C-alpha cells in the first residue's frame with residue numbers, strides 16, 4: 250500500500266482516540282450531574298423543562314453541580330495542557346504545571362492574604378466553618394505571587410539562554426523559598442488563620458461560581474490557542490533544540506512565551522480552586538503512552554483526559570463519604586501517586 | 601553566488617574556534633569541508649544557519665544577510681543534518697514531515713505528505729515509515745535525518761558527517777542521490793566528511809580547515825600530499841586510478 254495512505258490511516262486512528270475521550274467525558278459529566286449529597290437526579294429536572302418549577306432541583310443543578318462540573322472540566326484541561334507543554338519544553342517527563350514553583354508561590358500568596366491581610370475567619374469549631382471572608386483578595390494575591398514567581402524563574406533562566414536545566418533548577422529553588430516563607434508567616438499567625446490557609450491549599454472545586462469558571466475558561470482558551478497554533482514548533486522541539494532552530498523555530502522566544510502562558514493558565518486555576526496535584530503530571534503521561542508524543546494529538550487528548558480525571562476525582566470526592574465532601578486535591582494526590590508509580594514501574598519493565 | 605561566508609569569527613566562552621573564515625559557494629556546487637577532529641567544522645555549519653550566533657563576520661545567502669533574516673526564513677533557505685542528536689520517539693514519517701515545518705501554517709497539506717512520500721521512496725525508507733526512529737539502526741536513523749533536511753527543500757544543504765554511520769552501499773547511494781538532486785534543483789551542498797576518497801568522489805570543491813582557520817580552498821587540486829601532511833600530519837600517497845584521485849595512507 251502507498252505510504253501516504255498508510256500514514257493517513259495511522260493519523261486517523263489518533264483522531265479516534267480523541268473522539269472516544271470526548272464521549273467518555275460527556276457520559277461522565279452526565280453521571281456526575283446525577284450524583285450528589287441530595288438525591289436529586291435529572292428526572293427531577295424534567296419538571297423544570299415542562300414548566301413545573303421545581304426550585305430545589307433547579308438550584309442544585311444549575312447553581313451547585315453544573316458550575317462544579319464545568320470547573321472540573323476546565324481546570325483539568327488547563328492543568329493537563331500546561332503539564333503537556335512543560336514536559337515538552339523541558340524534555341522532562343516529570344515536569345508539571347508546578348515545576349516553576351507556581352503551587353508554592355500561590356500558596357504563599359493565599360497565606361499572605363489570609364494571615365497578613367486577614368481575609369479569613371472561623372465562626373465556630375465545626376468542620377466546615379472555615380470561611381474565607383474575601384475570596385477575591387485571596388485569589389488575587391495567589392495569582393500575583395504565581396506570576397511573580399514565574400517572572401523570577403524566567404529572569405534567572407534567561408541568564409542561561411533558557412536552558413532546560415536552568416528553568417527546572419530555578420523553579421525548584423524558588424518553590425522551596427516560597428514554602429519556607431509560608432511556614433514563617435504561619436508560625437506567627439493565629440490558629441484559625443492557619444486553619445483557613447491550610448484549608449485553602451487543598452484544591453477544592455466547590456468554591457467557584459460561573460464567574461470564576463468563565464475567567465478560568467478564558468485564560469485556558471487564550472493559552473491553548475497559542476499552544477495549538479504552535480504545535481509544530483513543539484514537535485520540532487521534541488526532536489532537539491538545534492533541530493528546532495534549523496527548522497525555523499525561535500527556541501528561546503517559544504520557551505519564554507510558553508512558560509508565561511502555562512503560568513497564566515495554571516495560576517488562574519490555582520488562584521480560584523487551590524492546588525490540585527498530579528493531574529498535570531499524569532494526564533499527559535498516560536496520553537503519551539497511548540498516543541505518542543506528537544503534540545498535534547497529545548495536546549487535545551491530554552486536555553480531555555485531564556478533564557476526565559479531575560471530574561472523576563471530584564465526583565468520587567463528593568460521593569465517597571457523602572454527605573461529607575472531600576477536597577479533590579487530596580483525592581487526586583491519593584490516586585495519582587500510586588498510578589504514577591504503576592506507570593513508572595510498568596514503563597521500566599517494558600524497556 | 602549563493603552562499604558567502606565573510607570573516608566569520610566564533611568562540612565558545614573564551615575559546616576561539618573560528619577565526620576569520622571566508623569563502624564563497626556557487627549555486628549547485630558540492631562542497632566538502634575537511635579537517636581534523638576539533639578543527640571547528642561543526643561549529644562553522646552551526647554559525648551558517650544561526651544555531652550559533654557568530655561573534656563577528658557575516659553569512660549571506662543570495663546577498664541577503666542571514667543575521668537579519670527571521671529564523672523561519674533561514675529554515676526555508678538552509679537545511680541541516682547535525683552530527684549527532686538525541687533520538688526522540690516519533691515515527692519515521694513524522695520525523696521527515698517535520699522538515700516541512702518552515703512551510704506549515706497550521707496543518708500539513710497533501711502536498712507536504714506527497715513530498716515526504718517521494719523522499720522516503722528515493723532514500724528507500726518506505727518500509728520504515730511507521731517505525732519509531734528510536735527503534736532504527738544508526739544508519740537508518742541517519743538517512744531519516746537526511747530525508748528531513750531534503751523535505752525542507754532548501755537552497756543550501758548543510759550536512760555534518762551525513763554518512764558516518766552508513767554502509768558502503770548506502771554511503772555511495774545516499775551521496776549520489778544528494779548530488780543528483782543538487783544538480784537537478786540547483787541546491788548547494790556543504791558537507792563535512794572525514795573519508796577523503798568519498799569526498800573526492802562526491803565534491804567539486806574542498807575546504808580544508810586547520811587550527812580554526814581555512815588552510816586552503818578550491819577544486820580537486822588542493823588535495824595534495826603536502827596539504828594532507830600539513831592538515832592531518834599523516835603521510836599519504838595520491839594516485840590516479842581510472843582518472844580519479846585516490847588517497848592512500850602509507
Ligand SMILES: Nc1ncnc2c1ncn2[C@@H]1O[C@H](COP(=O)(O)OP(=O)(O)OP(=O)(O)O)[C@@H](O)[C@H]1O
Nearest residue numbers: 612613617635636637638639640641642643644683
Ligand atoms: N558547546 C561547546 N562548548 C564549548 N566548546 C565546544 C562546544 N562545542 C565544541 N566545542 C569545542 O570547539 C572546538 C571545535 O568543535 P567542533 O565541533 O566544531 O569540531 P569539529 O571540527 O566538528 O570536530 P569533529 O570532526 O570531531 O566533529 C572543539 O575544540 C570543541 O572542544
Ligand SMILES: [Mg+2]
Nearest residue numbers: 641642643683
Ligand atoms: Mg563535528
